[in-house]
Amino acid sequence: MPAFMVSAPGKVIVYGEHAVVHGKAAIAAAISLRSYLLVTFLSKSRRTVSLRFPDISLDHTWNIDALPWSAFSQPSKKKYYYDLVTSLDPDLLAALEPHVSTISAKAPEHVRKIHQASATAFLYLFLSLGSQKSAACVYTLRSTIPIGAGLGSSASIAVCLSAALLLQIRALSGPHPDQPSQECELQIERINRWAFVGELCIHGNPSGVDNTVSSGGKAVLFKRTDYKKPPSVRPLHDFPExxxxxxxxxxxxxxxxxxxxxxxxxxxxxxxxxxxxxxxxxxxxxxxxxxxxxxxxxxxxxxxxxxxxxxxxxxxxxxxxxxxxxxxxxxxxxxxxxxxxxxxxxxxxxxxxxxxxxxxxxxxxxxxxxxxxxxxxxxxxxxxxxxxxxxxxxxxxxxxxAGDGVGVLWPAVLQNASGEEGGEEIDQEKFLRAEGNAGIEALVGVGTGVTEGGEGEGGVREGWRFWRPWEGR
Missing domain, CATH: 3.30.70.890 (GHMP kinase, C-terminal domain)
Known part of the structure; x- marks a missing residue:
């Protein structure tokens, strides 16, 4: 398969923080700072899967055949792409522990926690959605979202991983411009459900608002009056960009x-x-x-x-x-x-x-x-x-x-982004060499963003595609 890329936005709370903890409503919206995940396929003779996340200095490789597939494939444990998973299985977490505990073992505690939580989220999704026959791949993550600043960086990454793995097992359709809104919403919800599982691995008890906004884009009205029940989430497709x-x-x-x-x-x-x-x-x-x-x-x-x-x-x-x-x-x-x-x-x-x-x-x-x-x-x-x-x-x-949610660049070629005939192929080395936010945006950015004067420069770069239910209404 050719290399492909997935991107998802961060988020901000526009109105209602703190009140939302006490049962009131809040409005959260996507921002154009985004995470980018490049999936590169290895030769069939290779039986490894790697997670490379240079922004947090994480680079780890696992032998696919040595992963605990038997635990995840037990009839009582097996989950499918269309399932709703609202809690983590302690037996599956225990099965992952030997494959996670050695990561960054000698690093400072705060670094080790971030690395091991990221690896746990990746492996839990990889083993839940894939199989022992999954192709050998390298998953390379870069992000323009400040980490630990309350902007949903972890949810953005979880959305990228969820979408990439679902695309690999062909559990998603589209995105394409004339896709009906109901079909768009189904694909977004499928990605969102598994992104929430990734957030469970990282945060333990997430609200779900970050992954919801990152998956669907635009904005949502979010309210939770009973923490024993799912929150009320209403998409706001008319929220202005x-x-x-x-x-x-x-x-x-x-x-x-x-x-x-x-x-x-x-x-x-x-x-x-x-x-x-x-x-x-x-x-x-x-x-x-x-x-x-x-x-x-x-x-x-x-x-x-x-x-x-x-x-x-x-x-x-x-x-x-x-x-x-x-x-x-x-x-x-x-x-x-x-x-x-x-x-x-x-x-x-x-x-x-x-x-x-x-x-x-x-x-x-x-x-x-x-x-x-x-x-x-x-x-x-x-x-x-x-x-x-x-x-x-x-x-x-x-x-x-309030821009786009999750997007896909398949294959990882930006159409004439640099004037090259046939477009510019994005390989792993180019992606890793991109310096800072400006370098990432210049190489793979989904949009040209906002000018210094605050005016839009023309929307999405050719090649990227998004699920946009508001366009099919």
């Missing part, structure tokens, strides 16, 4: 610590805290109501302003819950001073990332970046902001909100 600034504070934080802060506040000041959580829920529902209106126009500046003002309100309520951080507030101050958009923390807070929805037009009247009263362009303002952010140790990404 918007230019987005994503700023990483590079401040480490713990989701569990930030969640515990709100729980303590609720215990000490129940009435006030519940009012704040209810207000956050109103913000989420207000955004959802606008987007769901018949005839909603995402290009209407007033609609964008409405959504942006809700971003500002949401952040203020999260500050009142005590889950912001001085670095997040500094980012917000810098962006508010530039006057270029509406900013809030995203995810657990206490560090991590801030997001900014950019204003559609910036003039001297709106921004504090003008010279001698002349209007400053968005590009000039962003360049000036970037210098200030870099000087204070922050990391800026210009991305797009």
């Amino acid at each position: 918007l230019p987005l600034l994503l700023i990483n504070t590079r401040q480490s934080r713990s989701t569990s610590v930030e969640v515990a802060k709100v729980a303590r506040l609720k215990e000490t000041h129940p009435e006030t805290t519940n009012l704040l959580l209810d207000a956050i829920d109103r913000v989420t529902e207000s955004a959802h109501s606008l987007i769901s209106e018949e005839g909603f126009d995402p290009d209407d500046p007033e609609n964008l302003r409405y959504l942006g003002e809700l971003i500002t309100i949401n952040h203020g309520l999260l500050v009142s819950l005590g889950v912001s951080h001085p670095k997040l507030e500094r980012i917000r101050a810098l962006i508010d001073h530039a006057g270029i958009g509406w900013t809030k923390l995203t995810g657990a807070g206490g560090g991590g990332c801030a997001i900014t929805i950019l204003k559609p037009e910036i003039t001297a009247n709106e921004a504090n970046g003008s010279i001698d009263g002349a209007p400053s362009s968005k590009a000039e303002l962003l360049r000036d902001l970037e210098k200030k952010l870099e000087a204070e140790g922050f990391e800026k990404f210009e991305t797009t909100l």
Whole structure:
């Protein structure tokens, strides 16, 4: 088989973080920062499978015939591509343990945990979906999503692995442009189910929202009132694609610590805290109501302003819950001073990332970046902001909100991406040599992304295909 590639996006919480822990709704959306998985096939005489993930310095090879196929193929244990798996089998985890425990055994504990959790997710999916006759392959992963920043990097990788393995056993159809929406949704759900299994291996008790957004793209309204039951997930196919600034504070934080802060506040000041959580829920529902209106126009500046003002309100309520951080507030101050958009923390807070929805037009009247009263362009303002952010140790990404979910490049050839006749074949060495996010995007990026000035450059590069149920409605 020819080499092929799969890609899936990260995600941000746009509205509703922390309130969602207490049974309220949240809106999560895909971002154009993505993971990329290249599947390269080896000769039939080779009986190995390798996982190469240079971003976390993981490179490990297993003998396919030595893997515990007998455990996974027992009638009581065997799962099929169409099954719904909601928990991990402890016997299967025990069977994998000897094949995982030696990985990075002498590395620091935090590195060893990441490597072994990644390997467990890969092997659990590989043995569940494959067979002992599976082809010898190398699975090479690169990602443009900051790891550990609350942007769904692990879910993006789990989606890539799930889709690649399902494609190899021919359990997916498409994607192709005229695929009916119901068929698209079936393929996405199939990928999503197995991506959730990968997330179980990595996180133990994931909510499922990250893999759901990464699989389907666009945005979802997510709500869980009973942790003993599956959450309510409603796709928001009309959520507008918007230019987005994503700023990483590079401040480490713990989701569990930030969640515990709100729980303590609720215990000490129940009435006030519940009012704040209810207000956050109103913000989420207000955004959802606008987007769901018949005839909603995402290009209407007033609609964008409405959504942006809700971003500002949401952040203020999260500050009142005590889950912001001085670095997040500094980012917000810098962006508010530039006057270029509406900013809030995203995810657990206490560090991590801030997001900014950019204003559609910036003039001297709106921004504090003008010279001698002349209007400053968005590009000039962003360049000036970037210098200030870099000087204070922050990391800026210009991305797009609510784009495509999982995509496939089969075979791994970008049609005329570099002017070569017949297209440019992406081999493993080229992929590994790509330097940083810019190098990965230049070589295999699914879209040309957003210009420095925040304007789209023309969508998806030729060759990539996506399941897009919103187009077949």
